[in-house]
Amino acid sequence: EDQVTQSPEALRLQEGESSSLNCSYTVSGLRGLFWYRQDPGKGPEFLFTLYSAGEEKEKERLKATLTKKESFLHITAPKPEDSATYLCAGLQGGSEKLVFGKGTKLTVNP
Amino acid sequence: DAGITQSPRHKVTETGTPVTLRCHQTENHRYMYWYRQDPGHGLRLIHYSYGVKDTDKGEVSDGYSVSRSKTEDFLLTLESATSSQTSVYFCAISADGIYGYTFGSGTRLTVV
Numbered sequence: 001e002d003q004v005t006q007s008p009e010a011l012r013l014q015e016g017e018s019s020s021l022n023c024s025y026t027v028s029g030l031r032g033l034f035w036y037r038q039d040p041g042k043g044p045e046f047l048f049t050l051y052s053a054g055e056e057k058e059k060e061r062l063k064a065t066l067t068k069k070e071s072f073l074h075i076t077a078p079k080p081e082d083s084a085t086y087l088c089a090g091l092q093g094g095s096e097k098l099v100f101g102k103g104t105k106l107t108v109n110p
Numbered sequence: 111d112a113g114i115t116q117s118p119r120h121k122v123t124e125t126g127t128p129v130t131l132r133c134h135q136t137e138n139h140r141y142m143y144w145y146r147q148d149p150g151h152g153l154r155l156i157h158y159s160y161g162v163k164d165t166d167k168g169e170v171s172d173g174y175s176v177s178r179s180k181t182e183d184f185l186l187t188l189e190s191a192t193s194s195q196t197s198v199y200f201c202a203i204s205a206d207g208i209y210g211y212t213f214g215s216g217t218r219l220t221v222v
Contacts, residue, residue: 034211042215043202089153097158
């Protein structure tokens, strides 16, 4: 069964304290690995798509990387406005269905 | 979110009543999806559509039906609402099913 597992479930950081979120996946014929940000009471907001192992993408303080088994979302010198739940999802091969992890809730304290 | 609108935003209904949620897009995207989000489960796919009148089931489709008679509208119907269907429902759209999906703002449904 296709599965996406995110860790940790929750993470508290001090402003400026860099860290990484993990997403491990067992998705048959993975066509893409997606990262989303979700703020309370809102829908997920697209951040990145990674398509092949070794690929990296950056946006401001965020950098996403992909290996054959997992993806990391690195957060460099985070700010309080980076506080949100970060969702990882894998796109199944031969379908148009995203399989989501349960998310990591990030809190950045000033 | 620009290009995708869900209605209503909030709804309280009684057990056993039918409920229809609407997703409307102005992007002319081919693919539309309905997800539900519950604590401890994350986002789970209910149904999706890959064109007008073309739909398929997701992992949690029991108790739900969908219809898509126009490109821009995707309706989710709970035939007879149950308390287990209390959830936040998100609609998403995608041009080709591969590149980043765009999500709506969600509908919070409470079944009492």
